[in-house]
Amino acid sequence: MLAYRHAFHAGNHADVLKHLVLTRVLRYMGEKDKPYTLIDTHAGAGGYSVEGRYAQKNAEYGEGVARLYDRKDLPAPLADYMSLVKAFNPDGQLRQYPGSPAIANFLLRETDRLRAYELHSTDHRILASYLESRPNTQVSDRDGFSAIKAELPSPTRRAALLMDPSYEIKTDYAKVLTALREALERAADTVVMIWYPQLQLLESTQLVQRLKASADAAAKKGWLHVRLTVAQADERGFGMLGSGMFIANPPFTLHDELAECLPLLVERLGQYDGANYVLEQKTV
Structure with missing residues (x-):
């Protein structure tokens, strides 16, 4: 995990799905006056150059965010997410991609708390520099998984937790x-x-299935699961077919917002005729 650099994958189809969900959750939480805490367990560097040598190695953003960046017919939730990407590129050209801490930096209010964890030493230094002027923010080079005990319950009582490890280690x-x-x-x-x-x-x-069982037992407001399949495995069965997000205690608005966006994401990000999505939820 310490060798993992998200810069190789920044702005790909998985980032699009992940950051669409993150944007909708933070927008919803910001509708209430009371502050909340966002805990990001694998925060990365905060932002990434899509023109740099890491991103250019496989140019994954070209089959992700680049396919949406200039479209004028996006559903409102996708258009909102894309407006944040454009705000990260003030000259109008897609040169940088905002990671989850940058999206949080756009959407959190000064009274909201941000707790960002990143183990990679270089990415940690970049992230700490990027967020150094933001109030109510701590950037740590500790393991994000082990920090949950210290972070929850939050002093703000309201909290969101984002976990997106590389899964390079099983x-x-x-x-x-x-x-x-x-x-x-x-x-x-x-x-x-x-x-x-x-x-x-x-x-x-x-x-x-294991996440569903755990949420069934403990989540007050049920769960939502979304998966976007964009590619086929290679002849040896290898390769990332797509990605998913599992949300415990989702905003009640999230299902319909995603349902509005997913057909277009399949159309624009799908790399074969069988591209598809799954959207399911259990309410309490």
Whole structure:
């Protein structure tokens, strides 16, 4: 995990789905006057150059955010997310992609708290510099999974938790599941957002059912699951087919907002005729 750099993947189809969900959750939480806390367990560098050598290696953003950037017919939730990407590119050209801390920096109010965790030393330094002037913010180089006990319950009572590890180490699947259980045990109404890659691996295929079972037992407001499949595996069965987001205690508005956006995401981001999406929820 310490070798992982998100810059290679910045702005790809998985970022589009993840950051669309994050934008909608933070918009919803910001509608109430009371402040809230966002905990980002794998925050990355905050922003990424899509013109740099990392992003250019595979140019994954070209099959992700670049396919939406100049469109004028986006549904309102997608248009809102894309407006944040454009705000990160003040000259109008797609040169930089905002990571989750940058999206949070756009959407959190001064009274809202941000707790960002990043283990990679270089990315941690970049992130700390980027967020140094933001009030009510702490950037840590500690393990984000282990920080949940310290962060929840939050002093603000209202909290959102974003977990998007690289899953390059298979133990991340178990850690995500344990972290969800711990977060809901400590604060059962926390909005927990979990990103996962869609791979032909046992750990990946079993994860969602295990997350559902944990949320069924502990989440006050049920759960929502969305998956966007954009590609086929190669001849050896390898490759990322797509990705998903599992949200415990989702905003009640989120299902309909995603339903409005997903057909267009399949159309624009799909790389084969069988591209598809799944959207399901359980309410309490």
